[in-house]
Amino acid sequence: MPSADLGLWLGYSQVGAKSFFEHNSEKLFTPASLTKILTAYSSFKTFPMDHKFKTQLLTVGEFKEDYLDGNLILKGGGDPSFISESMWVLVNHFVRTGVKEIKGNIVVDDSYFDQIRYDETREKNRVDRAYDAPVGAMSFNWNSVNVYIRPGKTDGAPAKVYADPMSSYIKVVNRATTVKGNVKKIRVTRLADETRVGDIIIVAGTIGLKREEIVSYKSITQPDYWSGVHLQEFLDQRGIKLKGKVVKGQTPKEAKVLAEIEGSDLRKVVTDMMKFSNNYVAEMLTKNISAFTSHKPGNIIDGIAKMREILEQDLGFKKNQYNLINPSGLTRDNKLRPVDLAHLLNKAKFDFKFFPEFIASMPISGIDGTLKDRFGQDIDIHVRAKTGLLNGVTGLAGFIGHPEGSIYTFSFIYNGTQARINQAARLFEEILKIVISN
Incomplete structure (x- = not known):
């Protein structure tokens, strides 16, 4: 394949380490989902390790006999891990209030973030996947x-x-x-x-x-109503009827909390993003970074600005040597140099505050995530790495452990034709197998 389409860096896992093999490592490439490595790093640098995202049920209404005379407010706190089990627990907490009927509406408050559902930095064509x-x-x-x-x-x-x-x-x-x-x-x-x-x-x-x-x-297309309708149906399953309907709104200052649930901690949320390359979680985390640091509705622009600040101040990224506009990598406009990605990985390795969780979040070759079906089991190979994939783009970056104990860092990116994607992916694997066999 054309050598200009490849960017490769391979070296020891040490801060400031030089490569023992590199090719076009200082050239800018579209990293696709390798971008999530930056998002994970920035998230660990922003939030406490035990940080959790809350979801609440509130009201300004009054309890009368066995009904709530007023609205039930579902207030989102940007929890990427809020799923069916979470809703069930939240409703179980509410059941203990003794309410059997809600006379008002379910009001969904998602004002913790802005109202942009599909950020303009994503690929322009929307799909239903x-x-x-x-x-x-x-x-x-x-x-x-x-x-x-x-x-x-x-x-x-x-x-x-x-x-x-x-x-x-x-x-x-x-x-x-x-x-x-x-x-x-x-x-x-x-x-x-x-x-x-x-x-x-x-x-x-x-x-x-x-x-x-x-x-x-x-x-789905409408997260607020999607959440509110499921709350209504979970309540109905527990015998609690809604007289009104599901609407959007904001929480009055005088509202009192009736029930709340904390989602998965930061470690689990980042792992969900990295193992399965979840774009949704990447953008949710970035809007949370924005809301957490600016105290205004979370948005991608401010979240990316904070991420850039971390990359430049903590890692020495140069403004003219990378471009970061979307935290998931679902764009061709992100640009990274393989050498800088390798430097980030090496810097993370020596930050004990979060590195154990950082490396544990990565897919493991032949075991789980996006590497579950990668690398054969006929060779003693241990890879923990993030994958990246777009049309004409594939990448692999992370760590490889040698059977004798050494750990190496690598950052591989291919930008070319879609026809050579599989060939590039095989090349990346063959390079790592050579490392293991020597």
């Missing part, structure tokens, strides 16, 4: 839905379709049918519902009687 999910201070289940498709019992029968989590927010249109054999010709599309608050999931095509379950991951 989970990796392009919107963000909001009150979000739920990574703002995505899992769509499961199974064959019906007989040839010609409708396919069985399940959405998880399921609620009235989602309308499922099932146009898929069952056929003989092991056929898999299923298309799943998510559309915004223009007739009501919610989204439409359309499942079409054919699935064979012998085909195992298929799953498709789709994003």
Whole structure:
């Protein structure tokens, strides 16, 4: 492949270490999701290690007998880890108030962040896949839905379709049918519902009687209502009825807290982002960095500014030698030099305050995350690294442990044609295997 398309740095894991192999390491490349290494580093530098993000239920209403005379406010604190189990615990706390009916509305307050759902620094073309999910201070289940498709019992029968989590927010249109054999010709599309608050999931095509379950991951479009509708349905499951509806609003200063839940701590949130290259978590963390340091609604611009400050002051990044506009890497406009990424990794290795959590957040070759199916098991190879992937871009950066005890740092990036992506990925693996075998 053209050598100009490759940027490589490989050296000892020491602060200020020189490479024992490098190629174009001072050239700017699009890093794709290797950007999340910067986001993880900045998050650990910004928040206390035990930092957690809160979600609350509040009211200014009055309790009368067994009902709440007023609105129930769902206030988001930017928790990227707020999922079905979290909602269940929050509702369980509320159940102990003894309320059986809410006379007012469910008011969703997501004012802790700005109202930009899809930051303009992302790739311009929106898609309905989970990796392009919107963000909001009150979000739920990574703002995505899992769509499961199974064959019906007989040839010609409708396919069985399940959405998880399921609620009235989602309308499922099932146009898929069952056929003989092991056929898999299923298309799943998510559309915004223009007739009501919610989204439409359309499942079409054919699935064979012998085909195992298929799953498709789709994003939703309105995080605030998505969260509020699920709160309503979780309350309903516990016998608590809502007389009003789900609306948006802000929390009055005099509101009192009825129930709250803390999400996963920072270590777990960063691990979720790194292991599975979760773009949603990367942007949620960045807006949290903004809100935490500026005390105003969290936004990507201020969050990125704080990240740049950390990179430049703590690591010595030069303003004219990198470009950072999006924290997830879902853009071609981010630019990094492989040597600078390697320097960050080496600097992190000697910061004991967070390095154990930092390296533990990375995918492990052949074990988990985006490296679960990478590297063969026929060689004693131990890689903990972040992957990056866009059309025409692939990257791998992290640490490799030699069987004799040495640890090396590497930063590999390819920017070229999509046709050579797999070749570049194999090259990265072969380089690391050579390191292990010598």
